[in-house]
Amino acid sequence: MAYKSLLTVATSSEGLLPVVSAAAQIAVRTDAHLDALVLGVDRTQIGYSYVGSGAVMIAAAMERAEEEARVTEKAMNDAMNAQSPDLRYAVDTAVTQLGALTEVVAARARYADLVVLPLPYGEGRGVEDEAVIEAALFEGMAPVLVVPPKGMATADPRRIVVAWNQSREALVAARRSLPFLRRADNVQIVVIDPPTHGPERSDPGGLLCQMLVRHGVRAEVTVLAKTLPRVSDVLVRHLRDTNADLLVMGAYGHSRFREAILGGATRDMLEKAEVPVFLAH
Incomplete structure (x- = not known):
């Protein structure tokens, strides 16, 4: 693609x-x-x-x-x-x-x-x-x-963070961003406070990492603790610490009659964004 x-x-x-x-x-x-x-x-x-x-x-x-x-x-x-x-x-x-x-x-x-x-x-x-x-x-x-207002440094982001929470939206975002992910030098699949129960409890982000690697992506999993009040705060700090060029995340929303509006988590992230953010729903 x-x-x-x-x-x-x-x-x-x-x-x-x-x-x-x-x-x-x-x-x-x-x-x-x-x-x-x-x-x-x-x-x-x-x-x-x-x-x-x-x-x-x-x-x-x-x-x-x-x-x-x-x-x-x-x-x-x-x-x-x-x-x-x-x-x-x-x-x-x-x-x-x-x-x-x-x-x-x-x-x-x-x-x-x-x-x-x-x-x-x-x-x-x-x-x-x-x-x-x-x-x-x-x-x-x-x-x-x-x-963001400062623009995008390059058409080929070298360091990309993929926010992963096992949701449908996050998976869609990962798939739709493959043209960027394939060309990156490093892709970090970031999992924040993974659940202790569920299909990925023993290997958070492992299946997504396997899928991306099979597509030629240089991917690895990073698990972070939620040490700040909001997940968006933890992501922003990690983006700064790793000097990331791009964030990939699912876009969450809720219904307004037939249409949908951005959910709180998506809005929080966009309000703090210092690097380009790739969204998909």
Whole structure:
């Protein structure tokens, strides 16, 4: 398996270059095509309005969204033009209301091998950034590479940490990240406080390690104690201690009617992320 169709989604011109550069590096390295979807988002949620005023408010909001889309589209094209001349890419622009964003993003993410997005939390980020990640993961069924503001050092991360807890989500993430794992110098399967009962009680992470090694991955298992209040705190400390380039983990969520939203563990990790995070559900 290789990543041949990459997608990035931009809802703002702020912090755009590190994400585009990361996606472009991966696309050139894997001989893939990079698609960019630029969205102007109408963030107004009109609960009610007086007779005759609703249409005016909606029209004004959509005009603002269109103007933001034009600004972001220019920034996207500038960022693409700054990349390697070998990059093959296309930029599409659309305007959507916040409530319809999930459908728009999911329709594109379903046909991407990897979606590259900015960290959804922090200065300059809005509610639509988290909504884009949720749409790609849960409705688009695509793996997502979340890039922090400082960007991604290389398209070939040399030291990768795989967070393992025997869950379906963690296994899906490990499988979908194989193109990265195969090229890494060292892959650590990190297990935090493994259960004393269950199928892996005598060899935590052993079966996953065996599977990855058979794929040519240089993998090993590291078992850590939960010495900090949250699992995300232990992971962040381990990432720093090992100077890791990438974290691979399952994306956890819970239902919001038909859709899903990021669960607490995933959100905690993204809020603390200092390196790119590969997510899959």
